[in-house]
Amino acid sequence: MSDQPLLKVRNLSKFYGNRIGCSNVSFDLWPGEVLAIVGESGSGKTTLLNCLSTRLMPTTGSVDYHMRDGQYRELYHMGEAERRFLMRTDWGFVHQNPADGLRMTVSAGANVGERLMAVGDRHYGRIRQTASEWLERVEISTDRIDDQPRDFSGGMRQRLQIARNLVTGPRLVFMDEPTGGLDVSVQARLLDLVRGLVNDLGLSAIVVTHDLAVARLLSHRMMVMKDGHVIEHGLTDRVLDDPREPYTQLLVSSILQV
Numbered sequence: 001m002s003d004q005p006l007l008k009v010r011n012l013s014k015f016y017g018n019r020i021g022c023s024n025v026s027f028d029l030w031p032g033e034v035l036a037i038v039g040e041s042g043s044g045k046t047t048l049l050n051c052l053s054t055r056l057m058p059t060t061g062s063v064d065y066h067m068r069d070g071q072y073r074e075l076y077h078m079g080e081a082e083r084r085f086l087m088r089t090d091w092g093f094v095h096q097n098p099a100d101g102l103r104m105t106v107s108a109g110a111n112v113g114e115r116l117m118a119v120g121d122r123h124y125g126r127i128r129q130t131a132s133e134w135l136e137r138v139e140i141s142t143d144r145i146d147d148q149p150r151d152f153s154g155g156m157r158q159r160l161q162i163a164r165n166l167v168t169g170p171r172l173v174f175m176d177e178p179t180g181g182l183d184v185s186v187q188a189r190l191l192d193l194v195r196g197l198v199n200d201l202g203l204s205a206i207v208v209t210h211d212l213a214v215a216r217l218l219s220h221r222m223m224v225m226k227d228g229h230v231i232e233h234g235l236t237d238r239v240l241d242d243p244r245e246p247y248t249q250l251l252v253s254s255i256l257q258v
């Protein structure tokens with residue numbers, strides 16, 4: 001791990017009018033680290049993730065990002081073009097619903113290849129070859145390369161979305177309930193796959209989930225949110241095995257339905 005955080009998040013708040021989306025969130029994310037954000041419905045997980053990934057502008061606060069050149073840049077002061085470039089190259093975003101992260105009516109190969117073209121690759125044969133390797137990596141048979149994701153199952157779509165996001169070698173991946181809409185058996189395999197890829201590639205990731213088992217399997221650290229506030233934050237094993245806050249104790253003992 002590098003000796004400097006990838007993200008430095010300070011006092012991040014988002015209000016929707018008078019309603020709190022998330023309030024006063026601060027943390028550092030280290031290279032290679034997976035952070036889970038957990039909490040019940042409406043606790044502010046998606047709001048926080050969307051602010052961190054600049055899909056949403058916070059009301060107050062700052063996020064400094066450690067660029068590849070070693071400099072820190074404040075995300076909300078970046079120009080739109082620079083932010084878009086970062087999202088295409090350095091970052092991935094895996095949506096809960098694969099249809100939000102894929103182009104459903106272009107081929108699987110093109111869905112993956114498009115991201116390579118966005119970072120300047122122009123060599124058709126090489127793009128197709130890389131796309132095909134990535135399909136294999138996410139356990140999609142390469143003879144489906146010319147099929148459209150609308151003809152894929154939910155689990156296949158989600159794996160394709162992951163391939164599309166990882167093909168450019170991002171340093172940071174945001175995931176919002178990546179296994180949310182899937183059958184339990186499909187979820188387990190997908191989680192295994194994601195865990196393997198994140199480890200192999202040394203990725204940093206921020207994963208929103210209401211499922212503590214997902215947090216346990218994927219994350220090193222976790223933050224527990226309630227009513228927009230982070231009420232507990234620590235190493236995943238510590239938080240799950242020895243929760244300090246009464247609310248986290250309820251979550252862990254699954255007295256609360258989340």
Ligand SMILES: Nc1ncnc2c1ncn2[C@@H]1O[C@H](COP(=O)(O)OP(=O)(O)OP(=O)(O)O)[C@@H](O)[C@H]1O
Pocket residue numbers: 016019020021022039040041042043044045046047048210
């Ligand atoms: N676009 C919006 N306009 C107004 N209020 C919003 C908007 N989006 C979210 N909120 C409110 O902000 C709070 C946090 O919502 P958010 O979607 O971040 O929660 P969540 O933890 O992701 O919930 P879930 O698990 O159901 O996805 C809620 O009170 C919600 O009603």
Ligand SMILES: [Mg+2]
Pocket residue numbers: 045046047
């Ligand atoms: Mg949400």
